[in-house]
Amino acid sequence: MDELLREMEGYAALHHVPIINERGRQAFLQVVQEARPHRVLEIGTAIGYSSLLMAQHGAADIDITTLELSDERIKVAQGYIDRSAYADRIHIMGGDAAENLLKLQMTGQKFDFVFIDAAKGQYVDYFHKIQPMLADKAVILADNVLFRGYVKGDVPTPRRFKTIVKRLREYIELVSQPPYVTEILENGDGLAVTRRLDT
Template identity: 40%
Template sequence: MLENEITYPHINSFLADVLKQSDPLLEEMEKYARKAYIPIIQPESAQFLKMLCTVSKPKRVLEIGTAIGYSSIILARTMDENGVIDTVEIDEDMIEKAAGYIKRAGLENKIRVLHGDAAEVLECLGTPYDFIFLDAAKGRYIEMLPHCLRLLKPEGIFVTDNVLYRGMVAKDGFIEHKHRTIIVRLKEYINLLCRNNELTTSIIPIGDGITVSVRTGSNES
């Protein structure tokens, strides 16, 4: 489990125990991700994402950051029969691995993996989405935001993972040099979300920190 200063260790282990994976494919994916150091969504955040998806019943989901397809599969299984997911990934090895798992989950017709740098791929997308999950390079969330806003339907849900970055975003005092730029960018990103009149945003301190925004204003420009 990733060390963080967002939640207490005893709460993390309690949640890990309660939310222990019972699905064999997802369990296999979690094991592979741990072994290969692939940062998939944490169990409590995955459960929260699933809950948001269940409540909002999206027909079209956009995910930015597929990795091995773990969160895509969780979302796709939660959606209605006709629901579709477009998920964007830059790394070819990840795409290959994701394609294998998605096939084994029998979700090839529901999940479309789009290969490329998200900033460029999103530029080419035009049909809006009911639900957007941003989970790619944290240092580039600000750059992705206008695309996500353009592609989010009125009343759509916009979720971003890792916004508290192991708690460092909220920390006063010394931050190691290698993390400073990312921290500055994440703080700015959170501020942009919270100050946006078209969104109502909540910051949830679970996992690595999640924001949930609902589009309450108009996206007409």
């Protein structure tokens, strides 16, 4: 498995595919190992790297539904997943994430762990759409919430990133309101760990 993951890291570097970076990876794995999730929803498959990390470090009966827009990336991800021990545990849904989240709502499924690593400007929308699908005490992990240091602090935001930064600030505010509590791990590009308090 480690050999497969190293191969994927090489592919991602060569083809400029964003995967969870080395600094963020340890924090990511720590959250997954603490939560030991059974039913995972991932928004943003890319090449399947984080799916395989979650499968390796989650519960023994883990089942992952992962959403990806790009047909090319789905093909690459499926190739890697098929070579792993978790081929029957990871299911890729192709197409627009917002539409697929609405389809998943209709199935009545519940997820105890959600990992968001897709279009940064859509995080608020994704958060609203996953609400009906969260199990009690679900953990929601969102990557890149500090977006190159522009979201927190005094660094001036280039015009082309202003909308993304504004929406990520909205996301952080949203997940910091009761009944949610959020911790931002500043490893990598910022990982928001959101838990629902017992009500």
